[in-house]
Amino acid sequence: MKPVNTPHILLIDDNLDDLAPLVTCLKSANMRVSLASVARKGYHLALALKPDLIVLDLYMPGMDGFSICRLLREEPKLNRTPIIFLSSTRQLDDRLTGLQLGSVDFVTKPYAAEEVLARIRIHLRLSSLQTAPEVHAADAIEPNDAQPHVDCDELLIRAATRLILENLAEPPSLDDLAKSVGTNQKRLLGVFRQRHGMTVFAYIRELRLQQAKHLLRGTQLPIDDIAASVGFSNSANFATAFKSHEGIPPREYRKSFQP
Structure with a gap:
């Protein structure tokens, strides 16, 4: 069992077989991995688990990656969570839209698992630098991330x-x-x-x-x-x-x- 302070990565893709090499790579790097093959389930998992980073496919049945990205950006506890799109699309407009919606990166399939891992590490490091709270006496009484629930x-x-x-x-x-x-x-x-x-x-x-x-x-x-x-x-x-x-x-x- 991995310690709870290891990075937690949520992968959302309607074809999880495509992600098998990445899953192996992430687990070898001592990261916790959660998987969702249905877009809406992935969205609700993100709300429930609040992972450290999300890797998201673009075109999926029922709900596309753009929709998930839009919704997560409105959740105060997730709006700074790094999102990396991992998709087979070659369309420049798709990549630009993903970045404009707040994703931090866009990787095209077929991918090299080691490269995606390297990008994940970079964005986890940048995220920790941007969100690290200053230590105040009041924080010991009221957690810094205490925020009202948004349904x-x-x-x-x-x-x-x-x-x-x-x-x-x-x-x-x-x-x-x-x-x-x-x-x-x-x-x-x-x-x-x-x-x-x-x-x-x-x-x-x-x-x-x-x-x-x-x-x-x-x-x-x-x-x-x-x-x-x-x-x-x-x-x-x-x-x-x-x-x-x-x-x-x-x-x-x-x-x-x-x-």
Whole structure:
């Protein structure tokens, strides 16, 4: 039995046979290894086990690696956990997307197990340097990593909201949004209604108007440009929606914040 302070690596891949050489290599390096051949099971294992590093395949049935990465980045206790994509894809866009979502590395199959082990060691070392807490007297009373529990529905909401905000002018369709966070339309709609009391469409409209208010207060951008930047097809539609929401037109709203 390996001591509990050895690095714990979670491998998520729908074809675990591909990972056999890596598993052997990791165990020879005295690392603890957990395996998941089903993407959703791997996601829940990550939440439960909180491994030191995750090696993640990209294209898997039911839930892809991008979705898992998006969701884990919203979990406070896992958002700094290094994620390495290990995939057979040769597409540059896939590699760039993986890195943009917060993964630390992208390794292409077929792979050399020794090289992946070397990369894992590098990222474990970097992670320990970045997350090592300073020692304070209070830490002896209250652990540094004591954080409130975040349930799966909250992670889903956070990941979907981040994706919407990143694409506010042209948000993904409901189906694409659901797939991007590893769920289906029905569940996503249910979670939004339960947590926000509105549909996804209504929530996007709310975010657009909140962003428009921020831009009206804090910038001198023309109102036409603000309307376009938050996804309204023209300034007339924007003005109508804004007045309905705030009770005054955008121009008056801006004037109320000017000295």
